[in-house]
Amino acid sequence: MRVLLVGAGGVGTAVTKIAAxxxxxxxxxxxxxxxxxxxxxxxxxxxxxxxxxxxxxxASDQAAVTDLLRQERCDVLLNATDPRFVMPLxxxxxxxxxxxxxxxxxxxxxxxxRPYEECGIKLGDGQFERAAEWEKAGRLALVGIGVExxxxxxxxxxxxxxxxxEIEEIGVRDGANLTVDGYDFAPSFSIWTxxxxxxxxxxxxxxxxGWFTTAPFSEPEVFDFPEGIGPVECVNVExxxxxxxxxxxxxxxxxxxYGLGDEFIETLxxxxxxxxxxxxxxxxxxxxxxxxxxxxxACLPDPATLGDRMHGKTCAGTxxxxxxxxxxxxxxxxxxVDNQWSMREYGSQAVVWQTAVNPVVALELLAxxxxxxxxxxxxxxxxxxxxxxxxxxxxxxWGMRDx
Numbered sequence: 001m002r003v004l005l006v007g008a009g010g011v012g013t014a015v016t017k018i019a020a021x022x023x024x025x026x027x028x029x030x031x032x033x034x035x036x037x038x039x040x041x042x043x044x045x046x047x048x049x050x051x052x053x054x055x056x057x058x059a060s061d062q063a064a065v066t067d068l069l070r071q072e073r074c075d076v077l078l079n080a081t082d083p084r085f086v087m088p089l090x091x092x093x094x095x096x097x098x099x100x101x102x103x104x105x106x107x108x109x110x111x112x113x114r115p116y117e118e119c120g121i122k123l124g125d126g127q128f129e130r131a132a133e134w135e136k137a138g139r140l141a142l143v144g145i146g147v148e149x150x151x152x153x154x155x156x157x158x159x160x161x162x163x164x165x166e167i168e169e170i171g172v173r174d175g176a177n178l179t180v181d182g183y184d185f186a187p188s189f190s191i192w193t194x195x196x197x198x199x200x201x202x203x204x205x206x207x208x209x210g211w212f213t214t215a216p217f218s219e220p221e222v223f224d225f226p227e228g229i230g231p232v233e234c235v236n237v238e239x240x241x242x243x244x245x246x247x248x249x250x251x252x253x254x255x256x257x258y259g260l261g262d263e264f265i266e267t268l269x270x271x272x273x274x275x276x277x278x279x280x281x282x283x284x285x286x287x288x289x290x291x292x293x294x295x296x297x298a299c300l301p302d303p304a305t306l307g308d309r310m311h312g313k314t315c316a317g318t319x320x321x322x323x324x325x326x327x328x329x330x331x332x333x334x335x336x337v338d339n340q341w342s343m344r345e346y347g348s349q350a351v352v353w354q355t356a357v358n359p360v361v362a363l364e365l366l367a368x369x370x371x372x373x374x375x376x377x378x379x380x381x382x383x384x385x386x387x388x389x390x391x392x393x394x395x396x397x398w399g400m401r402d403x
Contacts, residue, residue: 001025001367004069004098006059006089007080008032009190010304011103011146013041014348014356015080016052018394020045022360024367029072031057044347059085065092074098076366078359082193083107084279087126090141094130099139099366101359103146104193105240108200115201116215122203123243131376141376142362147316147335148174148256149240150358150379151391151398155318155333156241158384160249163331167251167322172241173332175225175232175259176314178339178350180306185267191297195277198260198268202236205246205254217265221257225315226401227336232259248380251322271296307349310339314350319403330403337396345395361390 001024005012008030019028028051032038035056042052057068059081069077069092077093079086079102086106093100106126111118127143134141144150152172160167180186187194201213217235224231234257245254260268271277276296281289317334339350346353362379365371371382379387388398 001076001363002072002074003028003076003078003363004031004065004072004074005029005078005080006031006057006065006085008034008037008041008054009080010302010348010352011356012080013037013044013304014346014353015078015360016041016045017346017348018353018357018360019363020049020052022364024364026051027072028052029055029068029074031055031068033058060088062088062092062095065089066095069093069096069098076101076363078363079103080356082190083196084192090127090130093141094134094137094139097137097139100141101145101362102143103150103355103359105143105149105243107196108238110201111213116213119203119211119213122211123238123240127376135375138374140366140373142366142373143376143378144240144244145359145362145379146355147358148172149244150355151335152241152316152318153244153379154382154384154387155398156245156249156251156320157380157382158388159318159320159331159333160251161384164320164322164324164329167249167320169253169255169319169321170245170249170251171254171319171321172239172256172317173223173225173234173259173319174257174316175223175229175234176312176351177229177232178310178312178314181309181311183301183306183309185263186301186306187303190303191300192293195268195271195293195296197238198258198265199272199277200238202238202256203242204236205242205251207246207252211243211246217260219255219257223257223259223319225259225317226332226334226399227313227315229313229315229336233261234259235265244378245380247378304349304352307339307343307347310343310349312350313338314354316354321403332401332403333398334401335391335396335398357391357394357396361387361394364390
């Protein structure tokens with residue numbers, strides 16, 4: 001297997017560190033708009049690691065990405081960029097006859113008149129509309145295969161196959177107790193993506209209603225996270241799992257709630273009030289054009305550089321409620337990463353490492369033929385047990401708690 005990894009930021013660099021310990025691929029090209037970042041990611045692996053090379057590519061330039069895939073004879077494109085670049089990379093892979101993986105799906109657009117009641121364009125709609133073309137080409141687009149979405153979706157399929165006969169609700173719940181020394185406000189993941197998912201109308205699935213929306217930060221609940229993280233208030237946030245899980249897993253209701261904290265929520269609300277969450281460019285005195293959200297991102301520290309200042313753990317997981325053998329059951333399937341461990345073992349902070357490990361596991365399952373398919377598929381479309389077993393083999397076990 002030859003892989004083109006597009007994006008050499010925190011997650012992309014963590015992908016290279018994880019993949020370097022595995023033998024399932026022949027070559028991995030690390031490509032980024034800033035070629036120095038790609039070169040640094042490769043150099044960090046050491047001179048003895050010859051399976052990696054660096055290249056420059058603009059992720060928004062579909063033709064250039066297609067050409068690079070062909071030049072490097074890559075079988076698969078792994079997208080480690082932010083969601084703005086999903087569609088050009090997705091289309092480039094199809095044009096080049098390559099498979100495709102991403103960790104976030106094509107962007108949504110709110111309903112023009114009833115944004116907090118009805119869906120407009122949903123996350124992933126642009127990709128699922130192209131499913132027939134991918135099937136005809138005999139190629140696979142495995143979408144949403146990070147940690148959330150990704151591992152959380154694998155948990156949902158595992159629960160449906162092995163733990164429940166009927167499922168009342170699947171609720172993805174994400175929380176952490178991470179702190180960053182020296183910063184009052186320092187997101188542990190891309191602020192561009194965080195603003196996008198937190199300020200958009202959250203989507204909920206109910207079997208008798210289908211997909212519908214609610215107001216940002218709605219339905220707060222306190223969820224007790226495992227391994228010492230403890231109780232964290234979680235709120236509804238737009239996320240891909242709600243758009244993916246109902247396509248393959250039978251459940252009465254599907255939700256996603258994120259443990260943000262009051263200070264983080266108030267900061268996001270302030271950015272929205274000031275228009276600093278906007279992606280459309282504004283013209284400054286003097287004629288320069290900038291995107292307010294890009295300015296916010298530029299003013300904050302790069303999450304990938306915060307590992308040495310971070311303390312604590314991050315938890316991604318899937319809470320499932322239903323029945324088994326006629327009895328009520330409730331479980332939480334989860335994956336916890338301690339920042340001290342991920343920094344010591346890989347030199348990557350916990351959130352980006354936890355995101356990066358899952359597409360590498362998926363690539364290995366595709367390479368050895370354990371997972372196979374064509375079209376546009378989510379993680380729920382595949383057998384969950386091989387994924388969970390291989391994740392444990394990677395040295396990062398998952399857990400389950402009866403509620």
